Amino acid sequence: xxxxxxxxxxxxxxxxxxxxxxxxxxxxxxxxxxxxxxxxxxxxxxxxxxxxxxxxxxxxxxxxxxxxxxxxxxxxxxxxxxxxxxxxxxxxxxxxxxxxxxxxxxxxxxxxxxxxxxxxxxxxxxxxxxxxxxxxxxxxxxxxxxxxxxxxxxxxxxxxxxxxxxxxxxxxxxxxxxxxxxxxx
Amino acid sequence: xxxxxxxxxxxxxxxxxxxxxxxxxxxxxxxxxxxxxxxxxxxxxxxxxxxxxxxxxxxxxxxxxxxxxxxxxxxxxxxxxxxxxxxxxxxxxxxxxxxxxxxxxxxxxxxxxxxxxxxxxxxxxxxxxxxxxxxxxxxxxxxxxxxxxxxxxxxxxxxxxxxxxxxxxxxxxxxxxxxxxxxxxxxxxxxxxxxxxxx
Numbered sequence: 001x002x003x004x005x006x007x008x009x010x011x012x013x014x015x016x017x018x019x020x021x022x023x024x025x026x027x028x029x030x031x032x033x034x035x036x037x038x039x040x041x042x043x044x045x046x047x048x049x050x051x052x053x054x055x056x057x058x059x060x061x062x063x064x065x066x067x068x069x070x071x072x073x074x075x076x077x078x079x080x081x082x083x084x085x086x087x088x089x090x091x092x093x094x095x096x097x098x099x100x101x102x103x104x105x106x107x108x109x110x111x112x113x114x115x116x117x118x119x120x121x122x123x124x125x126x127x128x129x130x131x132x133x134x135x136x137x138x139x140x141x142x143x144x145x146x147x148x149x150x151x152x153x154x155x156x157x158x159x160x161x162x163x164x165x166x167x168x169x170x171x172x173x174x175x176x177x178x179x180x181x182x183x184x185x
Numbered sequence: 186x187x188x189x190x191x192x193x194x195x196x197x198x199x200x201x202x203x204x205x206x207x208x209x210x211x212x213x214x215x216x217x218x219x220x221x222x223x224x225x226x227x228x229x230x231x232x233x234x235x236x237x238x239x240x241x242x243x244x245x246x247x248x249x250x251x252x253x254x255x256x257x258x259x260x261x262x263x264x265x266x267x268x269x270x271x272x273x274x275x276x277x278x279x280x281x282x283x284x285x286x287x288x289x290x291x292x293x294x295x296x297x298x299x300x301x302x303x304x305x306x307x308x309x310x311x312x313x314x315x316x317x318x319x320x321x322x323x324x325x326x327x328x329x330x331x332x333x334x335x336x337x338x339x340x341x342x343x344x345x346x347x348x349x350x351x352x353x354x355x356x357x358x359x360x361x362x363x364x365x366x367x368x369x370x371x372x373x374x375x376x377x378x379x380x381x382x383x384x
Contacts, residue, residue, distance in 0.1 A: 008253045015257055019264040026268050033275035041278075112282075117219055118339065118357040 049097025061180040083173035087165045090114035103137045120162030190315045197319030204327040210296035215365040224332030232321025239305040243313035258301045
């Protein structure tokens with residue numbers, strides 16, 4: 001009996017060790033490519049939300065990474081951060097770029113989400129994202145009709161929860177930026 | 186011998202097709218067949234894992250004690266799945282993003298463990314290869330067919346290219362989970378009719 005158990009243990013251990021060795025080679029081989037893609041995606045996202053920025057600097061403030069965009073004359077034209085929050089099915093991650101000189105949003109970009117295809121997934125569409133372009137900071141109202149005032153956001157038909165989630169993530173991100181950069185002063 | 190191998194290969198394509206006859210591997214079948222690109226990528230990834238693990242397991246079946254065969258199979262399968270996951274993330278990042286957690290979930294696809302248990306652990310390697318290729322292609326073609334129907338009806342496109350014009354009102358339900366059940370049910374029913382005619 002004892003001999004039998006030791007055989008089982010040895011078999012599983014040997015398979016485990018071989019798997020681990022093989023996978024650590026695969027890991028070493030693929031990690032540089034994976035990191036490259038992530039850095040590229042991050043850079044693209046920053047460019048999308050800070051369109052006029054010529055140069056981007058990473059700044060750590062209060063445990064959060066901020067991306068400061070500067071124009072060709074070295075003036076700070078805006079700040080971007082990653083923000084996330086609960087969506088309808090899973091966490092929604094987005095990148096938001098704001099102009100802290102005039103307290104307005106430049107643009108938002110959805111980085112990842114698992115909203116319903118065809119409905120909530122339209123948070124990634126330009127029609128919905130344009131709600132936030134050039135919007136003033138503040139508390140927004142999500143409305144199920146055309147937005148009439150500056151503080152209203154037009155919800156996606158059939159995806160009110162997804163629309164509200166994105167809006168509250170945006171509000172939260174603005175507060176983070178404001179508290180890090182002195183209340184928009 | 187050649188006839189035997191050909192028989193094993195053709196087995197998975199039609200007679201014992203994993204999806205429409207055995208009805209196994211339903212999680213990816215229902216979850217990722219909303220676009221043709223996803224369906225095809227999932228089919229190829231699953232086939233790769235199936236083929237590599239059937240080869241390894243049929244080669245080393247004599248060394249694996251019966252009592253620990255299931256954990257051994259899972260370890261071997263998980264190794265190939267992790268490899269696939271890293272590989273897709275590194276070289277096909279778009280596909281990796283759209284399939285996200287369904288790639289790691291190939292580990293628990295009962296099609297793969299089922300073929301190890303039913304076939305690879307009892308048969309010589311060349312027959313295991315034929316079985317894996319047949320089952321893999323059989324799995325893939327049904328996924329592609331299913332996702333083509335769903336993408337066409339649900340979004341009016343195939344492979345992301347718009348086929349049906351703006352006059353077409355997409356049936357959103359087809360790309361939602363309910364659409365997967367409906368189209369799979371119709372497909373299996375249709376195949377059964379075809380089979381009965383054939384007999």
